[in-house]
Amino acid sequence: AQKITQTQPGMFVQEKEAVTLDCTYDTSDPSYGLFWYKQPSSGEMIFLIYQGSYDQQNATEGRYSLNFQKARKSANLVISASQLGDSAMYFCAMREGRGGFQKLVFGTGTRLLVSP
Amino acid sequence: ETGVTQSPTHLIKTRGQQVTLRCSSQSGHNTVSWYQQALGQGPQFIFQYYREEENGRGNFPPRFSGLQFPNYSSELNVNALELDDSALYLCASSLAEGNSYEQYFGPGTRLTVT
Numbered sequence: 123a124q125k126i127t128q129t130q131p132g133m134f135v136q137e138k139e140a141v142t143l144d145c146t147y148d149t150s151d152p153s154y155g156l157f158w159y160k161q162p163s164s165g166e167m168i169f170l171i172y173q174g175s176y177d178q179q180n181a182t183e184g185r186y187s188l189n190f191q192k193a194r195k196s197a198n199l200v201i202s203a204s205q206l207g208d209s210a211m212y213f214c215a216m217r218e219g220r221g222g223f224q225k226l227v228f229g230t231g232t233r234l235l236v237s238p
Numbered sequence: 239e240t241g242v243t244q245s246p247t248h249l250i251k252t253r254g255q256q257v258t259l260r261c262s263s264q265s266g267h268n269t270v271s272w273y274q275q276a277l278g279q280g281p282q283f284i285f286q287y288y289r290e291e292e293n294g295r296g297n298f299p300p301r302f303s304g305l306q307f308p309n310y311s312s313e314l315n316v317n318a319l320e321l322d323d324s325a326l327y328l329c330a331s332s333l334a335e336g337n338s339y340e341q342y343f344g345p346g347t348r349l350t351v352t
Binding site for chain 2: 172228
């Protein structure tokens with residue numbers, strides 16, 4: 123079974139600084155995908171970034187980048203120039219399944235607090 | 239916003255009762271997945287519906303059941319509610335064809351069982 127591990131229950135960062143949220147994963151499937159979602163207090167899961175296991179380059183989306191180290195099975199999220207609105211829970215997830223059936227397996231999340 | 243809507247937003251039920259939660263998927267999506275997120279935890283997969291049939295299920299008892307309608311909207315039904323069913327219930331819609339991989343989540347329904 124696939125597994126996602128997020129070892130940082132909480133992280134603090136000052137506004138305008140960069141922060142790295144850690145995620146390690148475990149799978150025996152050579153084809154997989156890794157996601158990061160942001161969950162504000164309202165509850166909605168907001169998609170941030172995706173990395174496929176065969177992607178040659180690390181994914182980037184605006185201020186978000188994914189530091190994908192396949193050999194170490196890590197997929198850390200880097201947020202550059204943190205903003206107050208970045209304060210939220212962040213979940214790393216892995217896509218499990220093939221074809222028409224795919225589900226997401228989530229980690230336990232990291233709470234990020236951005237201070238002025 | 240993703241275009242995925244859920245109703246109701248909040249719900250309070252008593253142990254032993256039954257509840258129905260609703261989800262409207264994003265236009266063009268044919269697959270709906272349901273997740274349960276207990277307080278302080280990551281979401282856990284309940285089941286997935288594709289073209290009106292259940293095509294995958296997580297480790298949840300049969301009292302958790304669902305439906306998907308021809309317009310791809312979906313319902314989650316929970317019978318004989320237990321206190322541990324108190325959670326945020328999230329639905330996610332996706333397109334199960336081609337190389338599409340992204341699941342778009344709704345805002346969730348927060349269920350409290352007393």
